[in-house]
Amino acid sequence: MAYKYKIVADGLRKQIQQGKYPPGELMPDQNQIAKEFSTTRITVHKALQLLMIEGMVYSKRGSGTYVRKDYIQSEHGDNYGKVSPIDKPLGATTTNQGKKVTSKVLELSARIPTEEETTKLLIQPTEPVYVIQRVRFVNGEVFAYEHTIMPTSITTLTKQDLEGSIYGHLQKDGLNIKGSHRIVRADEANKIDVENGIANKIGAPVLVINQLSYLDDGQPFELSESRFPFKTSELTADITL
Known part of the structure; x- marks a missing residue:
């Protein structure tokens, strides 16, 4: 029901x-x-x-x-506006089952949110947020660079949690991830992309997904940008008419 x-x-x-x-x-x-x-x-x-x-x-x-x-x-x-198949909240671990998914943690810190983060995450201006940066690997190959903002009130995160699956950690905490609002776009590689193996030169094409994910009570818990190498990335959607 x-x-x-x-x-x-x-x-x-x-x-x-x-x-x-x-x-x-x-x-x-x-x-x-x-x-x-x-x-x-x-x-x-x-x-x-x-x-x-x-x-x-x-x-x-x-x-x-x-x-x-x-x-x-x-x-x-x-x-209009509903979560489509391409927008399901599935992380790298779930979408690459049977493969070895690992992470290199670049940053785990906390700070006061920006005005935009406060608005999108529906939190108070004084509520701290995690700042998470990591590179994901699938079978040893660079899969994505992720930059994530998450309210600290949602869960307690450690570097060890980030080396595994964040979504898996949330589910163990009893949180039910319900959906995501995603914007998928193309972009030109920047310095960070090159440094983390997403592209071999500045200006090369990369695939970008901006995502706002929420729990089953409607509470947003994640504001993120993921950047993918264009040569090894593809999106699949099943469309039912």
């Missing part, structure tokens, strides 16, 4: 897609939405968090929740 907040999120998403709340529109307050869906304000809050992660709405302190002005209604209907 689906969580109630997901049912509410689906209902609000459909209303936005159908034009009930156009781009830039102020949505009803959480108490009104709770009454409409016969639920609690806490459930509505989680539903709106999910739509924020998807990039459909944003919250303005002291004013309310708005539909993003850059939101464009999709001709693909209900498929």
Whole structure:
């Protein structure tokens, strides 16, 4: 059975897609939405968090929740904004089962988040975040360079945890990883890419995935950028019509 907040999120998403709340529109307050869906304000809050992660709405302190002005209604209907197969939260260890996956940890530190990190991770400006940098290897070959920001409140991480699977560590902590919002793009290699074996020269093409992942309660737990060698990287998606 689906969580109630997901049912509410689906209902609000459909209303936005159908034009009930156009781009830039102020949505009803959480108490009104709770009454409409016969639920609690806490459930509505989680539903709106999910739509924020998807990039459909944003919250303005002291004013309310708005539909993003850059939101464009999709001709693909209900498929808009949902997690697609290519966006499933699968790490290198899961996608390379049967192979030897290792990591070289470049950084594990903590600091106060930037304004962007605070907004995307839905945390307070004073809540510390981990800064994680590591290079992943599959069967001894460079697979990816990862730069990850994660709230320290989510879990306690050690260098040993980073040498293995972070997602595996979270699951052992009893956390259920639900989904991701990903942007896949091409980029030119920079100095860090060259230093870590992602590219052989500055300016060479690399594959980049920017990702915001969240738990089953709608809480974002990871803001990351992964960079892959273009010659050995490919993305696969199963599309069902």
